Amino acid sequence: MNHPMPRPSLWPTTAGLTRREIMRRAGLTVMGLGAAPSILAACGDDDDDAGSGNTSGGSAETSGTPAGTSGTAATTATTAGTTASTEGGAGGATGAINYLSWEGYDLPVESIEAFKSATGISINASYIANHDEIQAKITAGGDAAGYDLITYYQGYKPLYTELDILTPLDESKLPNLEGMLPFWGSAEQGFWIDDDGTRTGVPFTWGSIGLTYNSEETPELPSWYDLLDPSFKGRVGMVDDPAGNLALACKILSLKTNELPKDQMADVVELLEQFAAQTKGVAPSFGDMTSQLVSGEIVACFHGWAAMNSFAAAEGLTTVKTNLPSEGSHSFCDAYAIPPTTTNPDAAHAWINQSLDPTTNAEAAIYLVGAVTVADAVEQLDEATKALYPYEDLETLLEQAPLAINAPTESDEFVTFPEWLDAWQQIKAGV
Amino acid sequence: MAADQGGRLRLVASAPGPDVGPGSAGGDPIGATGRSTDRRRRPLFAAVPALVWMLLFFVLPLVVFAIYSVLTAGLYEVSTPLTLDPYRDAITDPLNRTLARNSVIVGVATATVCIAVGLPVAYWLRFAAGRWRLAVLFLITASMFASYLVRIYAWRSVLGSEGIINSGLVSLGLIDEPLSFLLYNRGAVVIALVHIFLPFVVLVLYAAMTPMSDGLLEAGRDLGAGSVMLWRRVVMPIMAAPCWNAFVFVFILSAADYVTPQFLGGREGTTLGVRIQAAFISVGNWPLAAATSFLMLGGFVLLHLAGSFVLRRLRLNDLRLAT
Numbered sequence: 001m002n003h004p005m006p007r008p009s010l011w012p013t014t015a016g017l018t019r020r021e022i023m024r025r026a027g028l029t030v031m032g033l034g035a036a037p038s039i040l041a042a043c044g045d046d047d048d049d050a051g052s053g054n055t056s057g058g059s060a061e062t063s064g065t066p067a068g069t070s071g072t073a074a075t076t077a078t079t080a081g082t083t084a085s086t087e088g089g090a091g092g093a094t095g096a097i098n099y100l101s102w103e104g105y106d107l108p109v110e111s112i113e114a115f116k117s118a119t120g121i122s123i124n125a126s127y128i129a130n131h132d133e134i135q136a137k138i139t140a141g142g143d144a145a146g147y148d149l150i151t152y153y154q155g156y157k158p159l160y161t162e163l164d165i166l167t168p169l170d171e172s173k174l175p176n177l178e179g180m181l182p183f184w185g186s187a188e189q190g191f192w193i194d195d196d197g198t199r200t201g202v203p204f205t206w207g208s209i210g211l212t213y214n215s216e217e218t219p220e221l222p223s224w225y226d227l228l229d230p231s232f233k234g235r236v237g238m239v240d241d242p243a244g245n246l247a248l249a250c251k252i253l254s255l256k257t258n259e260l261p262k263d264q265m266a267d268v269v270e271l272l273e274q275f276a277a278q279t280k281g282v283a284p285s286f287g288d289m290t291s292q293l294v295s296g297e298i299v300a301c302f303h304g305w306a307a308m309n310s311f312a313a314a315e316g317l318t319t320v321k322t323n324l325p326s327e328g329s330h331s332f333c334d335a336y337a338i339p340p341t342t343t344n345p346d347a348a349h350a351w352i353n354q355s356l357d358p359t360t361n362a363e364a365a366i367y368l369v370g371a372v373t374v375a376d377a378v379e380q381l382d383e384a385t386k387a388l389y390p391y392e393d394l395e396t397l398l399e400q401a402p403l404a405i406n407a408p409t410e411s412d413e414f415v416t417f418p419e420w421l422d423a424w425q426q427i428k429a430g431v
Numbered sequence: 432m433a434a435d436q437g438g439r440l441r442l443v444a445s446a447p448g449p450d451v452g453p454g455s456a457g458g459d460p461i462g463a464t465g466r467s468t469d470r471r472r473r474p475l476f477a478a479v480p481a482l483v484w485m486l487l488f489f490v491l492p493l494v495v496f497a498i499y500s501v502l503t504a505g506l507y508e509v510s511t512p513l514t515l516d517p518y519r520d521a522i523t524d525p526l527n528r529t530l531a532r533n534s535v536i537v538g539v540a541t542a543t544v545c546i547a548v549g550l551p552v553a554y555w556l557r558f559a560a561g562r563w564r565l566a567v568l569f570l571i572t573a574s575m576f577a578s579y580l581v582r583i584y585a586w587r588s589v590l591g592s593e594g595i596i597n598s599g600l601v602s603l604g605l606i607d608e609p610l611s612f613l614l615y616n617r618g619a620v621v622i623a624l625v626h627i628f629l630p631f632v633v634l635v636l637y638a639a640m641t642p643m644s645d646g647l648l649e650a651g652r653d654l655g656a657g658s659v660m661l662w663r664r665v666v667m668p669i670m671a672a673p674c675w676n677a678f679v680f681v682f683i684l685s686a687a688d689y690v691t692p693q694f695l696g697g698r699e700g701t702t703l704g705v706r707i708q709a710a711f712i713s714v715g716n717w718p719l720a721a722a723t724s725f726l727m728l729g730g731f732v733l734l735h736l737a738g739s740f741v742l743r744r745l746r747l748n749d750l751r752l753a754t
Contacts, residue, residue: 281697
């Protein structure tokens with residue numbers, strides 16, 4: 001199934017100058033060229049350099065060695081699923097992977113440890129606290145850090161395409177793609193596979209947003225609007241996730257996030273204002289919102305997900321539950337990708353391939369309290385993790401909670417993502 | 432102010448002032464002048480490492496930052512032509528004005544409380560702590576060992592609905608429902624920031640008081656000054672400049688903070704720093720973020736200059752404890 005992704009006109013880049021280019025030129029300037037004039041002059045003639053991201057992306061694709069020859073990867077793992085990864089193997093890839101993403105997505109699970117031992121691949125992790133740190137760091141000096149592996153939420157695909165953050169992946173080095181569940185292996189809305197067939201990401205974990213609540217304090221709430229009841233004043237949690245909140249508000253109002261007419265943004269803002277008014281403040285992260293649930297500051301979340309049940313239980317509160325309200329919600333999926341800053345694309349490919357090993361995929365889902373993307377991984381889940389999502393009828397779930405796409409980066413007709421971010425800042429501050 | 436009889440310590444100023452002056456100080460500013468001369472004699476190269484450091488890691492980034500602030504914004508990129516639009520946008524945005532007001536309120540409140548609490552503590556440490564001085568100084572220093580985030584979360588557990596204060600009040604039967612106004616507002620931000628910055632203020636003010644000898648206060652008492660007058664005419668003039676510097680230090684760090692407001696501030700506690708962070712990281716509008724930062728920087732510089740001007744007018748800017 002391939003739904004071509006709407007591609008509104010994007011920000012012009014021909015006159016653009018990346019921050020690392022500015023810094024490079026500033027450095028040269030300091031060495032005697034005279035600071036401001038040089039940097040400013042550079043802004044006007046940067047066309048060639050602006051495309052360098054693509055070029056390096058291409059080299060990332062071509063510099064790897066053919067996959068499937070080594071058979072050394074994950075040879076110490078014992079399950080049938082792991083055999084699949086040895087077929088793809090690491091192709092002799094080894095060395096360090098500079099990883100930039102969420103803590104936990106570097107998969108500290110048993111089969112990954114075996115993979116690392118077998119291949120000599122290691123992870124230098126830089127963790128983020130906010131998804132936006134990925135594009136901020138890659139565009140502002142990622143070359144120096146040499147990031148090899150990132151993840152992206154599917155809604156960020158247009159933005160990352162615009163910013164040249166995603167390089168084409170070499171599917172010949174990813175034999176485990178064959179084992180994916182049909183939906184996650186498809187080119188769904190171009191989230192992971194472009195219209196021309198170029199793969200830019202490999203989804204390895206996903207989940208659905210729901211209404212998370214403390215069942216000791218409140219019964220199950222069948223509608224998002226139930227949170228607006230005066231009895232919940234000051235007891236509702238809301239997280240600083242502008243993309244997620246926009247997607248959820250649009251879903252509740254039966255609007256499309258990526259085709260939201262500018263004159264309807266006020267409706268979305270008004271709705272979110274109502275929910276925000278029920279909170280004491282916007283939590284900076286899901287972890288922080290979980291802490292608020294555990295400490296009793298809040299009893300329900302406008303925007304939670306099933307993993308919070310486990311996070312809260314780990315902190316001693318076992319009565320947290322998550323349900324899907326009648327208006328529906330949206331789902332999220334995170335995919336591994338290789339940025340143009342990579343210096344070790346072979347190892348990054350090997351890592352991504354290993355993430356699709358059924359055992360690894362299942363262990364990751366258990367660890368992350370999420371869902372799997374690999375068919376054979378389902379049976380390897382423990383009962384609790386398996387019960388989180390209806391694998392026998394994913395279609396229905398994904399109709400009620402579809403994968404959302406962010407607002408476009410530029411459009412005359414629709415609300416753009418920067419416009420939305422501005423509006424979100426005002427909602428957060430109650431202005 | 433008359434010098435003590437032993438001549439160990441004198442209060443001198445660069446010009447006559449309302450409370451102290453050359454006439455009362457005995458007209459022999461040798462201590463101050465001598466120190467200035469010593470300072471001039473120090474080899475210049477001693478300052479080179481600091482100078483290079485500041486040039487590379489402060490001045491140069493600031494210059495680059497200034498250039499950013501007048502470039503045309505793209506999405507996570509900048510381009511020509513030069514424009515003042517980022518400054519116009521930053522100034523005219525009503526949200527920025529609201530957040531700037533929040534920042535000023537948080538900064539002034541935090542700095543004021545820090546000085547009001549820190550000055551008496553520093554005075555006590557210098558003149559009355561006796562054998563407790565080292566132990567208390569250690570405790571003050573030790574309070575800085577806990578990480579910034581840990582202290583923020585600690586305050587949440589103190590001020591929260593299920594926190595120590597609310598639980599205590601409920602247990603005592605003084606309230607039926609937890610007090611919700613303790614957390615997620617500007618007051619909670621100020622409390623946490625005071626906790627974070629108070630040790631710095633105490634240490635700075637204590638260091639400024641260290642050269643003040645017991646004899647100076649004794650001289651004041653001998654001349655008939657009571658405690659209030661001693662504070663007003665001896666301690667405060669000497670401590671005015673250090674207090675102002677400590678105030679500005681705390682004000683800048685508090686007003687620019689963007690972490691504590693996110694955890695404790697709720698909607699009314701959001702500050703301009705949060706907006707700048709979002710402009711850099713989430714929105715990708717570097718010129719707007721840089722321009723807003725420079726406007727904040729300009730405000731801080733103006734504040735410092737205004738304070739220094741007032742101190743100079745009051746002849747309190749160059750008081751020295753001559754030995």
